[in-house]
Amino acid sequence: MATVAQPQVIDEAYERSLWSPITVWLTTTDHKLIGIMYMFTSFLAFLVAGIFALIMRVQLAQPNLNVVDAETYNQLVSAHGTTMIFFFVTLFLTGMANYIVPIMVGARDMAFPRVNALGFWLVPVSIGLYYSGFFAGGALNAGWTGYPPLTSKHFNPGLGVDFWTLSLIVWAISGIMASVNFLTTILALRAPGMTLLRLPLFVWAQISTSLLLLIVGAPLAGAMILTEIDRQFGTNFFTSAGRPVLYQHLFWFFGHPEVYIMILPGFGMISEIIPVFSRKRIFGYESMVLAIFGIVFLSMGVWAHHMYTVGLNIYVETMFMALTAAIAVPTGIKFFNWMATAWQGAIEFTTPMKFAFGFLATFVIGGITGVYLSAVPVDTQLHQSYYVVAHLHYVLFGGSVFTIFAGIYYWFPKWTGRLLNERLGNWNFWTMLVGFNGTFLIMHTLGLDGMPRRIATYAREDWAGVNFFITVMSFLLAFSVLLFVINVLYSRKHGVIAGNDPWDGNTLEWATTSPPEPYNFERVPEVRSFMPLRDAKLAAAGSPTASDH
Amino acid sequence: MSRSTSRPLRLVLASLVAGAALFVVSTPALANGLSLIFPDPASPNGHNIYDLYVWITYPAAVVFIGVEATLLIIIFRFRRKHPAQVGASWHGSTALEITWTVIPTLLIAVIAFLAFQELQRDFSVEAANNHPDLNVAVRGEQFSWSYTYDQGFTVKNQMVVPVGKMVHLTFDSTDVIHSWWVPALNGKTDAVPGYTNQSWIKVDPGVLGSCSGNDRHRDQATGGCVFHGECAELCGAGHYSMQIDVLAVSQQEFDAWTKKQQTPPATPKPSPSPSPSASPSAGPSPSPSAKPSP
Ligand code: HEM
Ligand SMILES: [Cu+2]
Numbered sequence A: 001m002a003t004v005a006q007p008q009v010i011d012e013a014y015e016r017s018l019w020s021p022i023t024v025w026l027t028t029t030d031h032k033l034i035g036i037m038y039m040f041t042s043f044l045a046f047l048v049a050g051i052f053a054l055i056m057r058v059q060l061a062q063p064n065l066n067v068v069d070a071e072t073y074n075q076l077v078s079a080h081g082t083t084m085i086f087f088f089v090t091l092f093l094t095g096m097a098n099y100i101v102p103i104m105v106g107a108r109d110m111a112f113p114r115v116n117a118l119g120f121w122l123v124p125v126s127i128g129l130y131y132s133g134f135f136a137g138g139a140l141n142a143g144w145t146g147y148p149p150l151t152s153k154h155f156n157p158g159l160g161v162d163f164w165t166l167s168l169i170v171w172a173i174s175g176i177m178a179s180v181n182f183l184t185t186i187l188a189l190r191a192p193g194m195t196l197l198r199l200p201l202f203v204w205a206q207i208s209t210s211l212l213l214l215i216v217g218a219p220l221a222g223a224m225i226l227t228e229i230d231r232q233f234g235t236n237f238f239t240s241a242g243r244p245v246l247y248q249h250l251f252w253f254f255g256h257p258e259v260y261i262m263i264l265p266g267f268g269m270i271s272e273i274i275p276v277f278s279r280k281r282i283f284g285y286e287s288m289v290l291a292i293f294g295i296v297f298l299s300m301g302v303w304a305h306h307m308y309t310v311g312l313n314i315y316v317e318t319m320f321m322a323l324t325a326a327i328a329v330p331t332g333i334k335f336f337n338w339m340a341t342a343w344q345g346a347i348e349f350t351t352p353m354k355f356a357f358g359f360l361a362t363f364v365i366g367g368i369t370g371v372y373l374s375a376v377p378v379d380t381q382l383h384q385s386y387y388v389v390a391h392l393h394y395v396l397f398g399g400s401v402f403t404i405f406a407g408i409y410y411w412f413p414k415w416t417g418r419l420l421n422e423r424l425g426n427w428n429f430w431t432m433l434v435g436f437n438g439t440f441l442i443m444h445t446l447g448l449d450g451m452p453r454r455i456a457t458y459a460r461e462d463w464a465g466v467n468f469f470i471t472v473m474s475f476l477l478a479f480s481v482l483l484f485v486i487n488v489l490y491s492r493k494h495g496v497i498a499g500n501d502p503w504d505g506n507t508l509e510w511a512t513t514s515p516p517e518p519y520n521f522e523r524v525p526e527v528r529s530f531m532p533l534r535d536a537k538l539a540a541a542g543s544p545t546a547s548d549h
Numbered sequence B: 001m002s003r004s005t006s007r008p009l010r011l012v013l014a015s016l017v018a019g020a021a022l023f024v025v026s027t028p029a030l031a032n033g034l035s036l037i038f039p040d041p042a043s044p045n046g047h048n049i050y051d052l053y054v055w056i057t058y059p060a061a062v063v064f065i066g067v068e069a070t071l072l073i074i075i076f077r078f079r080r081k082h083p084a085q086v087g088a089s090w091h092g093s094t095a096l097e098i099t100w101t102v103i104p105t106l107l108i109a110v111i112a113f114l115a116f117q118e119l120q121r122d123f124s125v126e127a128a129n130n131h132p133d134l135n136v137a138v139r140g141e142q143f144s145w146s147y148t149y150d151q152g153f154t155v156k157n158q159m160v161v162p163v164g165k166m167v168h169l170t171f172d173s174t175d176v177i178h179s180w181w182v183p184a185l186n187g188k189t190d191a192v193p194g195y196t197n198q199s200w201i202k203v204d205p206g207v208l209g210s211c212s213g214n215d216r217h218r219d220q221a222t223g224g225c226v227f228h229g230e231c232a233e234l235c236g237a238g239h240y241s242m243q244i245d246v247l248a249v250s251q252q253e254f255d256a257w258t259k260k261q262q263t264p265p266a267t268p269k270p271s272p273s274p275s276p277s278a279s280p281s282a283g284p285s286p287s288p289s290a291k292p293s294p
């Protein structure tokens, strides 16, 4: 990048549209505005669920506290988990993809803009349904997994469970709509020359995520519908007269792939960010694509690793163990390829790159503890303990959330025309890295030592010190999120003007204005590799193009 | 963007802060005797799980240190030194890719094989039914456990077993799913309404001599050792209070205790020694606010 990108006046009309009357937002079918609405809504959900987490941490700071009573604690833990998984991570990633994927493939919008709008507007319905529970005598109190018979009418007569099942049914429908839309867009609306093997890896990741949600969304809705039929019509699908464990099969057939729905887009972002800031081509593009699909297929055959203590046959358990552990192989391939990409690169540690490396450094811990958990005998000790709480935050926070932050810092200039502040970004990153590891690293030992998850309080004095430390650190973590919010509010108005291509990018979103016009491109560029913008720059500089794909 | 000069310094500082933080964390933990791994196992299956955990730790530590060290090397060695610098042009290596596919596959295969052996050894139906000296039916209900013995009597709150004897356990529930977990003895087993699970324990006789650890305490009346555990499956508002105590005693003490349980009228006490102070089995203070309707 010999020349600094020219600062550019942000398009007036578009700028107005961000502050435009509510009617514009209510009626838009523009994938970019819908993407922003997805991200805005789900980020609010993140803040709410984070506050719930802090309340739980205060309650757990010392033994025998009574900050909230046990029933409230159970509702908080359920709402925290449900909100983080369904309403924050999954939907935030949908929002990012909504904005970026059509531009990356050179399309002018999603394939079905109205379905896109409908899919989004189901989101507030879904969230509203869930949270109605709090105003109708109490929300779900059985954990985000909601195992029957605890969720049956007999043990849970209130409306919270009903609101939860309805909420997730709506959520699944919305997700299936989005998935169909993404797949059609990517298959049908690519720019001329963009063959499948010239798709950016973020787009491949979105294909895999959409495929997964398309396949497992219906079983989730099915589990919810049967739960509701049991409750309303007295059937016995999952009651003690029926098969409570059948629910677990259905739920986890969705639930485990959901973990990959929440991490594969993050993998895709890392695959975009590391090459750009290393100024080096991604290592092993084809094996990256293969690894994604290795993960997709394996992830649908591992669900019973959440059920090692329900009493399955040991040979069945062995099969699930083998498949679960096998996922470490394609995941490892991706990991090593990222490190090889950065190796001998010319790295600039901008905030997105810091988050990318923060992701690599922490996610590996979640990957390793996952191998321990895959081993059935070991898991019978660790299952449903604080070890699992630590593990799941390492993959969900250290994995999904770190990649989401990397992606936000990377694409914010495209969304708003202004860069996020680097200084605040630096503080945001370090407080989050230290706060995160401080909160969750030592948590593993609590689990090893016998502390079950989802307990409203504990009596053991020897757990007090560690729990107190965790609570203090969780406030540092919350502080890092506050810094981020400040950064967004500040940079939205006062950030450095970004120009089209502030990072010297490789992919098509950097070939258009920031933010892009409603039609994205004046002229859809022709594509000759998975790094079309790099090609264009090299061609302009008179060098041969980067790739022959 | 050229503020990169102070960055390595900042990184080192941050690592120091993180290191210090870790130290602060671990000190109260260790001072309290919180184990960094499981509590001392006191049953053969508990021992075997412990050993498997340790075996997995060897490759895990290598991978962890290898990855973090490589990341640090990358962070320090491959920074952009001048604005026009670009990275190396290579972007693939079949040999490397085969290496980091095959080696993890082999590691995983070994771990899965060791785990499978342990499954056969300790988790099979045959292992649970291998000449038991005693059968105890464990039943979970909101929010307590009951233990029914071969001889026909049932006790609550505390299970009593003789050391050195093979105890076959069956699990079920009268209401929702619970999970029986005493970390020192064995992994957890779910108590699910509608069917019966099984497992087994065989408490080391050594615990009559040495019974120290935060998860256990000496029972003064019998000289036995009480192991502590908790219900591990969210089962309602009183879940946190659903504590588990297993008292391991000598065979003589056990025989005396069984006799007492079988004498019908005069003994209202369900367990031999209500150990009030050390065990939190009475449950912590906040009482479950919402009792689900029966
Ligand atoms: C602000 C940072 C966070 C803190 C302090 C925090 C803390 C906690 C705590 C205290 C629990 C309850 C443990 C228990 O009683 O079992 C929990 C559970 C959970 N957290 Fe977080 N968490 C944070 C962020 C996240 C994020 C970002 C995600 C997901 C993306 C997440 C996903 C979950 C899930 C799925 C559960 C399990 C809920 C359940 O047991 O039903 N958390 N977290
Ligand atoms: Cu899973």
Ligand SMILES: [Cu+2]
Pocket: B178, B179, B231, B232, B233, B234, B235, B236, B238, B239, B240, B242
């Ligand atoms: Cu319980």
